[in-house]
Amino acid sequence: MGHNDHSAIHAVGHADDAMLVEALRAVLPADAVLIDEQARRPYESDGLSAYRQMPRVVVLPANEAQVQAVLQVCHRLQVPLVARGHGTGLSGGAMPDQRGVLMSLAKLNRILDIDPLARTARVQPGVRNLAISEAVASHGLYYAPDPSSQIACSIGGNVAENSGGVHCLKYGLTVHNLVRVRALTIDGLVFDAGAEGPDAAGFDLLALLTGSEGLLAVVTEVTVRLLPRPRTVQALLASFDDVEKAGQAVANIIAAGIIPAGLEMMDGPATRAAEAFVHANYPVDAEALLICESDGTAEEVEDESARMRAVLEAAGATEIRYARDEAERLKFWAGRKAAFPAVGRMAPDYYCIDGTIPRRTLGAVLNWMYGRAGELGVQVVNVFHAGDGNLHPLLLFDAAKPGDFERTEILANEILAKCVEVGGTITGEHGVGVEKIDAMCVQFNSDELSIFLGVKAAFDPAGLLNPGKAVPALHRCAELGRMHVHNGQLPHPELPRF
Amino acid sequence: MPAPLSNSLAGVRAELAAQVALAARQQQALRLIGGGTQAALARADAGQPLDLTVLNGVIAYEPSELVITAGAGTPLARIEAVLAEQQQMLPFEPALADGRATVGGAVAAQRGGPRRWMAGATRDFILGLRLIDGLGRELGFGGQVIKNVAGFDVSRLQAGAWGSLGVITEVSFKVLPCPQAETTLQFQIGQAEALLQVNIWAGQPLPLSAVSWDQGCLRVRLSGVPAALASACRLLGGQALDAVDAQQHWHSLRERTHPFFDGAGTLWRLSVKPTAPVLELPGAVLWEWGGGQRWLRTEAPATLVRAQAVQAGGHAMLVQGGEAGTPVFHPLAPAVRALHQRIKLAVDPGQILNPGTPDFL
Ligand SMILES: Cc1cc2nc3c(=O)[nH]c(=O)nc-3n(C[C@H](O)[C@H](O)[C@H](O)COP(=O)(O)OP(=O)(O)OC[C@H]3O[C@@H](n4cnc5c(N)ncnc54)[C@H](O)[C@@H]3O)c2cc1C
DSSP, X not given: OOEEOOOSOOOOSSSOHHHHHHHHHTTSXXXXXXXXXXXXXXXXXXXXXXXXXXXXXXXXXXXXXXXXXXHHHHHHHTOOEEEESSSOOSSSTTOOOTTSEEEEOTTOOOEXXXXXXXXXXXXXXXXXXXXXXXHHGGGTEEOOOOOTTTXXXXXXXXXXXXXXXXXXXXXXXXXXXXXXXXXXXXXXXXXXXEOSSSSOSSSOHHHHHTTOTTSSOEEEEEEEEOEEOOSEEEEEEEEESOHHHXXXXXXXXXXXXXXXXXXXXXXXXXXXXXXXXXXXXXXXXXXXXXXXXXXXXXXXXXXXXXXXXXXXXXXXXXXXXXXSSHHHHHHHHHHHHTHHXXXXXXXXXXXXXXXXXXXXXXHHHHHHHHHHHHHXXXXXXXXXXXXXXXXXXXXXXXXXXXXXXXXXXXXXXXXXXXXXXXXXXXXXSSOOTTTTTTTHHHHSOXXXXXXXXXXXXXXXXXXXXXXXXXXXXXXXXXHHHHHOXXXXXXXXXXXXXX | OOOOHHHHHHHHHHHHHHHHHHHHHTTOOEEEESSSTTTTTSOOOOSEEEEOTTSOSEEEEEGGGTEEEEETTSBHHHHHHHHHTTTEEOTTOOOOGGGTOBHHHHHHTTOOOTTHHHHOOGGGGEEEEEEEOTTXXXXXXXXXXXXXXXXXOHHHHTXXXXXXXXXXXXXXXXXXXXOSXXXXXXXEOOXXXXXXXXXXXXXXXXXXXXXXXXXXEEEEEEEEOHHHHHHHHHHHOSEEOOHHHHHHHHHHHHTTOSGGGOSSSOEXXXXXXXXXXXXXXXXXXXXXXXXXXXXXXXXXXXXXXXXXXXXXXXXXXXXXXXXXXXXXXXXXXXXXXXXXXXXXXXXXXXXXXXXXXXTTO
C-alpha cells in the first residue's frame, strides 16, 4: 500500500491522456469528465482511506448509454476502469487505478419502477440502500439487507460486495434478495443476470456477479425483492460478565431452533464507548452485551422472545432487558449502529477487520484475540454480527506513532489466518478489494485461484475492470509462499496484483 | 475402529479426480451420474458414465451451526432423516425420489419443492462445495459459514449448471429449524383470481410456506407457531384440509407424483414473473410458488410456449415429450451464449464433463 499520488495527468499505458480525455469527451457531456486534480481528489479512496490512488480521469455518466460508451472507450484504448458507487467500501475495492478511469455511478440514482403486487423494485445502481426501503414503505414493504452504512452506500455497491447487515441471519445477504441485475461487460455487451421468475435461463450469473467486486461487469440496473414489514418487532439486551458465556449463548439460541431477526454482540469496551457516545442506556459494567431481535406476527414474537429469554438465562446472562416501546428499541440499535464512530473517538485511527468463524468458536477466538492483542500492545474492541459468526474487530492505533500501524497489521493478518484455521473465512461482507488480496493466498490454493482467474477472463480477457483487486495473480501468491509472510509483513507490496 | 468417514470419502474423491484427469488427457467425455432421477433432462448419452453415488455419507453436521456437509452421492432422504432427528430441514424441500435423489443432483438440477416459494432455492442454501474440475483437480469454494464473500461465488454457480461446470463431490448446506406446525387451506377459485389473491397475501406478513393451484382449486400451506397459524387461518378464510390429505398433496408436488404429472405427452416447466397473467396457451396448467413455477401440458409449438414464457418475464424448459430436436433448456441470445461457453471453458477446457448438457451451451 502507500500514498502513491499521481496528481499530474501524464501518459501511461496504451493511450496518452489527451487521447483518452478526448475520447471520453466525445461520448459524455463536458461536466461529466473530471481532469482537475481538485475534482479528482475526492475519488482517491473508498472508506478504507489508508489505501489511496489518484485516477487519471473521473467520469460521471448519467445513463446506461453513457456507461456503455465509456466502457467501449476503455476497451478500445485498453485503459483500466474502476466502477464506484458511493465509496463506503471497507476493503479498497473502489480505489482507483493510477493508469485508468474511475467511473462513478452516483448519477444513476433513480428508482425506475415499484411493483407492490410482485414485491419488487427496479432501481439504478446509484440509489442508496435505505432510499429503497423509504420509497416502498407506503406499500408496507421494505428491502431487507441493511448494512450499517445503509444511509450512504449504493445498491450497486451492495451487489458488488454481496453486502450483509444486522438482519441477514434471518433474511439473507444481498444475493438472497435480488431478482435481476442488468450489467455490461467491458466490451459494452448488455446482459441480464437473474429474471423476474424464480430462476433464469442459463447459468446463475446473478450469483456469480453478486460479490464480484466490480471485476466482471458494471451493474446499471438492479431489481430487488421486497418483503412485507413485520407487524411486530421486539428487542432485548442481555448482559454477560464474560465474552465466552455470551458466545455460547449465541450458539445455544440457534441450537434451540430460534432464528432471531438480529443477534449482535458488543464487548465491554464497545458497550462503554457506545454508551458514552449516544446514551443508549446500555449496562456499562457488562463484559459482553447481546442485542436480540424478534420479528413477525404478535404470536410469533411472543413465542420466540420467551424461548430466547429462557436460553439466555440458562447461559448465565446477568441481566435481560426488553425494549419497553419502539423508541427504546430504536435506542438499543442506535448504540449498535453508532458503535464504529463511538470507538473511533477512543484513538486517532482504527482498522476494521471482517472475518467469519463458526459460531461455536466465538468465545475461544475472542479470548485468543484479546491475548494476542495484549502481547502485541494493540487495543482491540469487538462489535459484530454474532448470529452470523461475522467478526468485526476494531484495532485502535495512532498512525502518527512509528510502529503502531505495523503492529496493527500484524494482528490483523493473524486474525484473518485464525478465521481460516477454525473453519471460517477472511471476509464475511466487506470483500477482498485491495486490502485482503494476500489473505486470498491463505484461503485458496493456486488451482482454485486459477478458476477465479479463468472466470474473470471469460468476462474480461484483457483484465481491464478493477485490476489488482479481489483475486491475486498466481505469481503473487507464489512469491508470498516462498518468502513466507514474515510476522504478517508483506515483503514486496509493489508486486502487481492481477 | 473404522477410519473416519471424511478420510474414506477423501480417498474416493481422489480416485474420482484421478479418473477425470485421465479422461481429460485422453479427451474422453464423461457422463456424471448421481441418483439418475434427472437422466431424461440431462440428454448427454455421450460419454463414459462416472458414478457419483460412491460419495455417500454425512461428513459433518452441527445443529447449532445450522450447517450440514455431505458427500455429493448421499441420498437426500438420508440427509432429511439426519436433520429430522434435530428438528431441522433442508428448507428448499427437494424431491427425494424414493431415496434415489442425491445431494449433488439436487444442486446440479436445482430441484426445489413447494417450500422453495418463500424459503428460497437450492442455491440460496449452498454455503460451499468441493468439486473436481475438467482437468481432474480437486477444488473447494465457499465454506461452512453463513457469510463468506472471498472469491467469486463458484459454489452457487453450480446450481442449475447440470454438472457442466465441475464434478460436485461434497456440499455444505445451510439448514433451518422445522416449523412447529403446519396447516393447509383450500379455496375454490379461478386461475386469474387465485394469482392475484396469492400475491396480495404474499405482500402481507403472513406465515405462508407453499401454494398450488390447479383445476379451480387453490391450496395454501401455512407454517409456524400454532397461535400464528390460527390467527392467519381466521384472516384468510377458506376451508382447512385434513392433515393427511394435505401432507399427501404437498408430497405429490414435491415428488411430482401428482396426477397432473402422470402419463406421456408434452410437459413444460415455465419459470415466470409470479404476477404474470394467465398464459394464453391451450392445455392444462398447475402452478406453484405464487405463480412463479407453472407446469403446462400442451401440444402448442415450442416456439409459441417459449415466446409466452419470455413475455411473462421468464423462460421455459421442456421436461417431457415435445417434437424431436426441441431444446430442453431455453436457448440463450448468441452473445450471452458465448459468455456461457467461455465460463464453461474456464472450468472444463476440454469440454469433457457432460458434453451437450445443458443444451443452452
Ligand atoms: C460505517 C460503515 C459501516 C458499514 N457496515 C457494513 C455492514 O454492516 N455490512 C456490509 O456488508 N458492509 C458494510 N460496510 C461496507 C460498505 O458500506 C459496503 O461494502 C457497500 O456495499 C459499499 O457500497 P458503495 O456504494 O459505497 O460501494 P463502493 O465503495 O463505491 O464500491 C464497492 C465495490 O463495488 C464496486 N462497484 C460499485 N458500484 C458498482 C456497479 N454499479 N457495478 C459494478 N461494480 C460496482 C466497486 O468497484 C468496488 O469494488 C460499511 C461501511 C462503513 C463505512
